[in-house]
Amino acid sequence: MSCTITLYFSDPAWKTDFIMDKTKLSVLSISALNIMTNASIAPVLVYFDQAFPDVPLTSVRLMLTLPALFIILSSLITGLIAGKMRKRILLFIGLFLYLVGGIGAGFCQTFTAILVFRIILGFGAGITNTFSTALISSFYNGDERMRMVGNATLVSHSVAVLAPLLAGWLARATWRYAFGIYGIALIVWIITFFWLPEPQKGEHEIAKNKENMHSMVYIIAFNASLFMVTFYIFPTGIAHLINARGFGESQIAGLAASFSTLAAALINIIFSRIMKFFRKYVWSFAISLLAIGFCLIAFAPNIPLLFAGIFISGAGTGILFPAIMLRATQYAPQNDASRSVSLVVAGSNLGQFFSPLLFSLLQRTNTGMLAIYFDFRSATFLYAAALFISLFLLKFPLVKAQENPLSQ
Numbered sequence: 001m002s003c004t005i006t007l008y009f010s011d012p013a014w015k016t017d018f019i020m021d022k023t024k025l026s027v028l029s030i031s032a033l034n035i036m037t038n039a040s041i042a043p044v045l046v047y048f049d050q051a052f053p054d055v056p057l058t059s060v061r062l063m064l065t066l067p068a069l070f071i072i073l074s075s076l077i078t079g080l081i082a083g084k085m086r087k088r089i090l091l092f093i094g095l096f097l098y099l100v101g102g103i104g105a106g107f108c109q110t111f112t113a114i115l116v117f118r119i120i121l122g123f124g125a126g127i128t129n130t131f132s133t134a135l136i137s138s139f140y141n142g143d144e145r146m147r148m149v150g151n152a153t154l155v156s157h158s159v160a161v162l163a164p165l166l167a168g169w170l171a172r173a174t175w176r177y178a179f180g181i182y183g184i185a186l187i188v189w190i191i192t193f194f195w196l197p198e199p200q201k202g203e204h205e206i207a208k209n210k211e212n213m214h215s216m217v218y219i220i221a222f223n224a225s226l227f228m229v230t231f232y233i234f235p236t237g238i239a240h241l242i243n244a245r246g247f248g249e250s251q252i253a254g255l256a257a258s259f260s261t262l263a264a265a266l267i268n269i270i271f272s273r274i275m276k277f278f279r280k281y282v283w284s285f286a287i288s289l290l291a292i293g294f295c296l297i298a299f300a301p302n303i304p305l306l307f308a309g310i311f312i313s314g315a316g317t318g319i320l321f322p323a324i325m326l327r328a329t330q331y332a333p334q335n336d337a338s339r340s341v342s343l344v345v346a347g348s349n350l351g352q353f354f355s356p357l358l359f360s361l362l363q364r365t366n367t368g369m370l371a372i373y374f375d376f377r378s379a380t381f382l383y384a385a386a387l388f389i390s391l392f393l394l395k396f397p398l399v400k401a402q403e404n405p406l407s408q
Contacts, residue, residue, distance in 0.1 A: 066122065087135075283390050
């Protein structure tokens with residue numbers, strides 16, 4: 001046995017395997033930060049009514065969605081300067097901003113200061129979100145790249161399920177503790193500092209003679225924005241809805257946010273089968289799940305029906321957003337799908353940012369209903385209208401889709 005161990009460690013191959021495993025761990029650890037940026041602290045929003053009674057509800061929701069706007073800006077800047085400086089240094093800057101912006105909000109005494117730290121968080125998240133995908137492309141190819149993308153999605157969803165639960169539990173003592181969940185960036189920083197090598201610049205990073213973007217990509221990006229502007233009333237409003245109905249406080253709200261993400265993660269496992277089964281009707285099917293789910297959430301008289309609605313709407317999200325991304329790649333320039341996908345991501349983040357503003361505008365038509373009830377019923381109506389429009393467009397399509405085995 002000792003001889004075997006000696007021979008193994010004398011073989012240089014074990015060092016290569018160990019280095020590769022460390023690289024994978026480093027890359028996957030960055031993916032843990034992707035989804036948790038905005039909605040992870042949704043369970044604590046209800047406590048802001050007590051901590052900042054003079055701050056309107058729209059501004060409180062804006063605190064949750066504000067990073068999305070700066071993620072877009074930061075991602076664009078990252079793309080411009082990534083080829084001009086070491087990627088490790090740029091990543092560490094992003095992790096530092098993520099950490100400071102995340103936990104720093106918990107030390108603020110004014111709501112304005114909290115918004116400033118949320119902006120810092122957005123800048124950091126824009127860098128880390130960019131590298132979570134770019135590093136996979138830099139280090140892996142072929143089947144290994146596909147497996148890493150799947151593993152990265154699993155990691156990000158797993159953290160997104162656990163983070164709201166932890167935030168809700170921490171908020172039992174004080175809302176300030178909930179921002180401590182962003183301390184995970186420190187763990188990621190340590191892992192990447194010691195184990196992530198500097199990626200080599202490859203020829204695929206230099207894109208020349210780019211084709212013009214298909215006009216349909218802009219329509220798809222607009223659809224992604226509409227989807228998010230409506231859906232984001234859930235993470236920004238579920239804590240207030242649960243509190244208004246007397247179902248519980250931050251712990252229940254945290255569980256609700258995690259339950260929605262869990263539903264999306266589970267449905268993603270069979271996403272390709274759903275695409276093949278529903279074909280061109282997949283968008284309508286997903287929107288119908290969102291309409292049904294939000295209807296149950298808006299009118300649920302008890303917790304079981306509330307969570308049934310959350311699960312159904314979460315499943316709709318788990319189908320619709322990947323379907324939107326897949327559709328964007330159908331119209332992408334040859335060998336350059338990243339531009340189309342990035343435009344759709346930008347659209348979805350804009351939708352998140354404008355969500356509180358939309359529902360604030362809709363509140364002007366409210367004739368006396370409790371505001372949070374009106375918000376979720378408005379979202380139900382919007383998804384019902386979207387379902388009607390999607391079915392109408394099936395009869396009168398704007399543009400013929402390009403050939404794709406999953407959507408035909």
